[in-house]
């Protein structure tokens with residue numbers, strides 16, 4: 352568990368954060384470029400000191416301005432994975448992996464070499480040098496190298512940012528396995544909503560060096576007042592669901608969630624599995640009557656809670672279907688439907704994005 356309560360002035364910019372993470376799982380530091388995410392984890396790693404405050408991992412103080420504690424980076428037991436991997440170019444993958452491991456006394460090593468190369472799928476790369484690896488392979492080795500130092504905390508600073516979409520999709524499942532395989536708390540820095548949805552359990556939302564909100568992914572990313580962080584295109588809600596059944600003849604999977612049942616194209620994961628889905632505002636339509644003979648599979652009775660004109664001259668309709676759901680419509684549609692708060696309508700969900708479950712991977716179904 353990480354506890355951090357620090358202040359730091361960086362020129363005109365001030366960082367002032369106070370949060371703690373769980374003993375396992377992924378805490379995402381999410382925010383726009385320049386919000387202060389990297390500075391926060393650099394302070395945890397000991398790469399530069401806060402002006403004041405406290406940083407502790409599992410009760411062990413890494414920094415405490417009152418007690419004048421400021422452990423050097425190598426004593427902090429934090430595994431750090433940078434955006435660009437930073438492997439030693441002159442060493443083979445195997446030597447890169449074991450480099451940090453050898454600096455840790457045998458009695459303190461709790462991460463097994465065999466487990467790391469198995470989980471990260473890098474056995475076939477052991478004799479290669481970094482120049483002969485793809486970007487995704489380099490990052491998997493960098494993760495392995497950090498894990499093999501038996502850290503008490505893993506810090507990942509946009510580890511997928513330098514990869515193209517295909518490579519990201521390749522590495523993401525490996526990162527998703529880490530919390531379950533190694534039970535190490537992970538702090539994951541990103542400004543990618545997609546990565547947060549796939550990996551994080553908890554989100555700490557940073558803006559201008561301060562925490563705007565923190566909480567679990569579904570609650571936080573479904574909050575109406577925080578939609579602008581997702582970006583105009585991606586505003587919507589995030590829902591936790593459980594796979595209820597598959598109908599292979601009809602090619603459908605049904606998911607259970609707080610608003611009832613959601614049908615998606617066949618998604619082959621075991622019944623009972625948890626999936627996180629995202630429904631974007633632009634994929635939800637509103638109708639005054641229940642439509643008949645329509646291709647949309649998911650139609651929910653809904654109550655209009657709030658109607659908000661957006662800066663982009665569109666209208667966000669905040670609906671309640673047993674849980675929040677947002678629809679983004681045009682002012683013309685608002686006028687046509689004469690929407691008012693309290694009104695009973697139907698919400699038509701045109702598509703959903705499946706972002707995460709216990710499937711070890713990223714999947715999207717429209």
Ligand SMILES: Nc1ncnc2c1ncn2[C@@H]1O[C@H](COP(=O)(O)OP(=O)(O)OP(=O)(O)O)[C@@H](O)[C@H]1O
Pocket residue numbers: 361362363364382383384385386387388389390391542
């Ligand atoms: N040494 C420094 N001196 C002065 N300002 C700094 C210093 N380091 C960082 N900053 C400023 O602090 C702010 C936060 O930077 P930081 O790199 O932590 O943000 P970030 O959220 O990680 O951004 P990105 O996603 O672009 O990496 C930025 O405005 C940056 O210009």
